[in-house]
Amino acid sequence: MGSNSDETIIENEDAPTYAPSIPVPNVQEMVRKEPAKIPDRYIRNDEDKPPITDMSHLSSEIPVINLSLLSTGETEELNKLDFACKEWGFFQVVNHGIAKEVLQNMKDATAEFFELPLEEKNKYEMPPDDIQGYGHAYVVSEEQKLDWSDALILLVHPSHYRKPKLWPSTPKGYREIINAYTKGVQKVGEQLLRAFSTVMGMDKDGLLALHKNLLQALRVNYYPACCRPDQVLGISPHSDTSSITILMQEADINGLQIRHNGGWVQVKPVPDALVVNVGDVIEILSNGKYKSIEHRAVTNQNNSRISYASFLIPQDDVEIEPLAHLVDSQRLMYKQVVYGEYARSSMQRKMEGKAHTEIAKIET
Template identity: 70%
Template structure:
């Protein structure tokens, strides 16, 4: 695995593009200029907004898994993982092996990146045909209700897909910080996928080198909002990934997951990483394991940053239900075989809308 040693690395001209997104104003800049105004394009209908029954008491039921025990094959932790993937689609991992210094350096550098004037961040603005860089993703129409957030999105692995013109050079050392953090997350992802392979009845290395070769990083910036109940930081959606690994701020809640029809906040656990099942695992398991809708809510008093790593197959990998997971209760395949690159781009070309995009992979009833 190569590291960033200088800026002389030549980018691969064949590195893929993904999907266009309409350019939108910076929410952070908008709040700076007028913190007491929320444009109508960000205001949600009551049924779409955050005002729902408070289910905070369920936060403590979201599984917390010890990755050191899981990687050692501990039976109880494997059972906990199986339950988490079936019932929640989300879990938090502790003892994951990524150094605190690496996590904190990533937080410090990202916070510094968002501080300078807009013209500095716009040096890394997303191009018209892709979502790498600074800006907004999944904006597909002028009528669409917008999310209360800005983002920096980068493809990190495979290394030849890195487009360094979108990798910020400020603050100093940010590239190396992203590289170190992403390496740590990659290692965590491999450990988790080995255990997922095990509970799915396969050799522990069955998924490696097939469903985890692409890794992208999305750093979300959620400005404070004077009307937090009327907006959403990120619209409800499930992830198109194999798995997703998230680092949260420890003092601000924002992530919510849909569980039994209610939105449950994911309370940050010190030094933990949040992991969720992606659409790829749901398809491979024929729906046994669920990619769950989740969203981000706004905060009235303080900006929040989250760090999301999507671990995915490469474009040409075919994804379909595994034959040995079909059983008497569910003998028919719910999903057809899809080429991952087609599935991913198809989803990216539409607005985030819960799990509506997964219909592309399902057989018609």
């Protein structure tokens, strides 16, 4: 990669920090030492536990969109996008243009990283004032229930916001692999935001211009197997503070569930597809026409699982409010928020459904 290698990126003193998180035990290590034990802090109340009712038959109804057709403005795919955002808040994209090899390299190298000894991974430990690095985010009190997962979180784009000391250098070439994968995701994100602009009645570059600079953060989640998966959650129910989120799943292990019609529906992996969901930013801009949907991750008894979530977000100082032409005769639902303030206020509280979107709502 020559002079563009991540190794040569100089640490930027102005790189943003986001929110502190209280240190908690490493789940993978805990399971390795005592696989048959679940500490109380992870056991969910009955209303939070994975439900008995099975809605997996609805998985096949989650829209699958062809990005190459969407990007050429194909009416049918644009209509499908509009439907997906109104009815589901989630969809899967195929023909997204990221090479299979790039996706596989990311999966292989990441699996290798999580198998490293804890002391090696802890070289990239989250600092006390931020959620970037290896560890746990959104832990704000000693009382809250903890998620059955560990994470590696990095701000990847623009490159001058990176904190190279938090980017793992093991396994060999991992930084370059992350770079190649997230570059591909950035391109997919830009194409998707152009399509969103079109279905939201804007000039096709309208949303990208509004973002000023399209930032991308990557969160890699590691969910160890659990002896009692019915007692824990891999990640608590939440909506994303992003504009859109692009997720790569394991090919053959279910774990992601989305809230739909009062229940939870599995998002079954489609081969080589990426899962996309509407974030809070699009909900606010669309005045609630498109909603960011609660989702969560469940665990299983036999296999660990890794997921790769890329959050595409506006620059900190961007002011987000409903687009005038989408309010029209409807009641104005959201007030103006400054994105950086909105995002940080949500990170300073535990993940709790859509509670943080109340900050942006106009009180009735």
